[in-house]
Amino acid sequence: MDEYRFLSRRGFNLFVKGLAGEYRVYGPVRKDGIPTLSRILEPVEPILTPVHISFRGFLLPPREVILRFNIKEERYIPIVEAEDQVLLGVHPCDIHAIRLLDKVFSYGTPDRNYMERRKKTIIIGMDCMPDEHCFCMSVNTMEVASGFDLFLHVIEGGFLVRTGTERGAELLSRHASTQPAKKKDIRGLEEFRQKKERAFITRLEAEPDALPLIYAGAYFNDIWERKGEICYGCGSCNHVCPTCYCFDVRDKVSGDLSEGERCRVWDGCMLEDFAKVAGGHNFRKKRSQRLRHRFLRKFQYQRDRFGGLFCVGCGRCIRTCLVGINIAEVTNEIIRSEEKR
Ligand code: SF4
Numbered sequence: 001m002d003e004y005r006f007l008s009r010r011g012f013n014l015f016v017k018g019l020a021g022e023y024r025v026y027g028p029v030r031k032d033g034i035p036t037l038s039r040i041l042e043p044v045e046p047i048l049t050p051v052h053i054s055f056r057g058f059l060l061p062p063r064e065v066i067l068r069f070n071i072k073e074e075r076y077i078p079i080v081e082a083e084d085q086v087l088l089g090v091h092p093c094d095i096h097a098i099r100l101l102d103k104v105f106s107y108g109t110p111d112r113n114y115m116e117r118r119k120k121t122i123i124i125g126m127d128c129m130p131d132e133h134c135f136c137m138s139v140n141t142m143e144v145a146s147g148f149d150l151f152l153h154v155i156e157g158g159f160l161v162r163t164g165t166e167r168g169a170e171l172l173s174r175h176a177s178t179q180p181a182k183k184k185d186i187r188g189l190e191e192f193r194q195k196k197e198r199a200f201i202t203r204l205e206a207e208p209d210a211l212p213l214i215y216a217g218a219y220f221n222d223i224w225e226r227k228g229e230i231c232y233g234c235g236s237c238n239h240v241c242p243t244c245y246c247f248d249v250r251d252k253v254s255g256d257l258s259e260g261e262r263c264r265v266w267d268g269c270m271l272e273d274f275a276k277v278a279g280g281h282n283f284r285k286k287r288s289q290r291l292r293h294r295f296l297r298k299f300q301y302q303r304d305r306f307g308g309l310f311c312v313g314c315g316r317c318i319r320t321c322l323v324g325i326n327i328a329e330v331t332n333e334i335i336r337s338e339e340k341r
């Protein structure tokens with residue numbers, strides 16, 4: 001389904017208007033100058049720079065009710081709330097992240113709430129330009145070949161549209177007027193790609209395939225103690241990461257203990273209570289242990305289980321960390337120290 005079509009800027013505006021009239025559309029907007037995500041009701045200026053939060057919350061809400069129960073009547077009602085929605089302007093690294101979440105939530109017994117929401121979600125990707133913290137080129141997520149319904153490449157005067165699914169093709173024909181791409185449009189695409197490659201400031205100093213083994217050797221590296229000393233254990237890095245998906249399950253029960261609801265809420269492995277178990281024991285009490293665990297999950301543990309690095313190089317955890325713990329710098333330091341061994 002990989003045919004390029006040209007969509008003018010005006011055509012894009014009409015497309016967004018048409019989508020917003022039919023679906024709940026979410027995408028990047030600027031608020032107080034900062035790119036964030038919001039409901040889109042009318043055409044917006046495309047945002048090519050990184051967005052500070054990820055699209056994860058539209059598939060796995062920060063808090064959701066998953067069950068209502070009545071103990072007296074022995075009734076248990078599973079709750080699945082999913083609406084048709086369009087995620088517009090999803091950058092390639094975030095499409096890779098959603099594909100990873102798809103693997104996680106369909107693994108073993110599929111997670112009904114996630115899967116239902118995912119089925120009702122249309123993904124319209126858009127190419128982007130890195131800032132100083134992006135390193136997607138180093139983890140093979142700078143480009144994307146699938147995982148979207150439509151993908152928009154920015155070129156002079158508009159976009160080149162790639163269609164990824166029948167649903168995307170149908171959406172395009174219903175809401176947009178496109179023309180076949182010309183040779184100069186394809187040249188524009190290549191120029192954008194080259195400009196993007198040159199724009200990367202942050203790069204990892206090893207090939208992505210080598211990273212799991214490098215990290216496996218770094219379990220006892222002293223970097224964890226050093227970084228753990230300055231880390232606040234605030235969990236902001238978990239919060240913004242597009243591939244973090246851990247959650248806690250909590251029951252809220254009425255005063256007379258007759259009924260209640262069960263919710264799941266985002267959790268994060270950098271928070272002190274995350275690994276606390278019955279009896280008050282905590283198997284990752286130290287911040288250095290939690291930091292090591294988070295980094296190893298991104299580069300080794302999850303790869304072993306799901307077959308892909310769980311860091312897509314979006315740079316969000318770097319942008320958000322108050323004490324400047326930088327996953328790319330840490331990784332490069334580990335690479336260098338492993339080379340010396
Ligand atoms: S954002 Fe920084 S300070 Fe907060 S938990 Fe993550 S690494 Fe530690």
Ligand code: SF4
Binds near residue numbers: 298314318327
């Ligand atoms: S670990 Fe950091 S850079 Fe990697 S995907 Fe998560 S937020 Fe992005």
